[in-house]
Amino acid sequence: MSPALSRASARRYVLDANALIGFFEDREGTAGKIERLLGDALRHDLPLLMSAVNWGEVFYTAWRRHGETQARQAEARLQELPIAVISVDRERASRAGALKQKHSLGYADSFAAELAIERGAWLVTADPEFSKVGKALSVYSLPRYEK
Numbered sequence: 342m343s344p345a346l347s348r349a350s351a352r353r354y355v356l357d358a359n360a361l362i363g364f365f366e367d368r369e370g371t372a373g374k375i376e377r378l379l380g381d382a383l384r385h386d387l388p389l390l391m392s393a394v395n396w397g398e399v400f401y402t403a404w405r406r407h408g409e410t411q412a413r414q415a416e417a418r419l420q421e422l423p424i425a426v427i428s429v430d431r432e433r434a435s436r437a438g439a440l441k442q443k444h445s446l447g448y449a450d451s452f453a454a455e456l457a458i459e460r461g462a463w464l465v466t467a468d469p470e471f472s473k474v475g476k477a478l479s480v481y482s483l484p485r486y487e488k
Contacts (some may be wrong), residue, residue, distance in 0.1 A: 351385040353462035354378055356424065357453045359399035360483055361391065365403065365415055370484035371467065378465065382423040389424045390460060392452040394437075396426045427456055430485040444473040454478055 356375075363371030364379075369480075382389050396419070404412035418427070433455060440458075441451035447470070454474055457464035464471060467483040 343398075351381065351387050353460050354382075354389050354481065355453060355457040355462045355464050356389055356391045356395070356461065356470060357464060357466035357471075358384075358402065358449060359467045359486065361395075361399045361419075361424075362402055363467065363483060363486060367398070368484075368486055371486070374483060375465070379423055389422075390456060390462060391424055391426050392456045393426050393428050394449050394452040398449045399455065429432070433459075440474065445449040446470060446473065 360371065360375055364375035366372075373391070378389060378427065381387075399419075400416060401410050403415045429452065433452070436459070437451040437455040440446055440454050442449060444451075444454075446454060450470065453464055453466070454471060456462070457479070458474075458477055463479045463481040465481045465483065467485050469482075471478060471480050
């Protein structure tokens with residue numbers, strides 16, 4: 342199969358913050374699934390997607406839990422991974438705000454959902470709250486992490 346055909350038939354995935362945090366923290370049941378998705382992204386030359394808002398959530402969570410040095414290391418590691426961080430403009434923010442209002446999602450979660458819906462992608466998450474969005478959002482579920 343040609344790379345172009347392979348890319349066209351491959352599924353798109355959007356990472357919620359908890360998916361990347363679970364990968365960085367090597368959480369059982371999550372890290373391996375994210376590793377497989379990253380491998381597929383490399384093979385198909387089709388990066389995983391993440392909203393810049395959700396990347397900010399990963400960054401501040403790493404800083405809060407492990408310190409600034411670990412947060413900066415996570416940022417450097419992100420640069421090496423096949424993950425495209427998608428910026429937020431006014432239109433995207435308005436669509437995310439509408440999702441938040443309609444479905445009572447968390448603010449950052451609404452950006453992950455918006456990006457997945459807009460790109461026709463599967464949202465990779467451990468958060469069961471996304472089920473509120475219904476059939477408009479395809480969810481690739483990860484195990485729930487209990488602190």
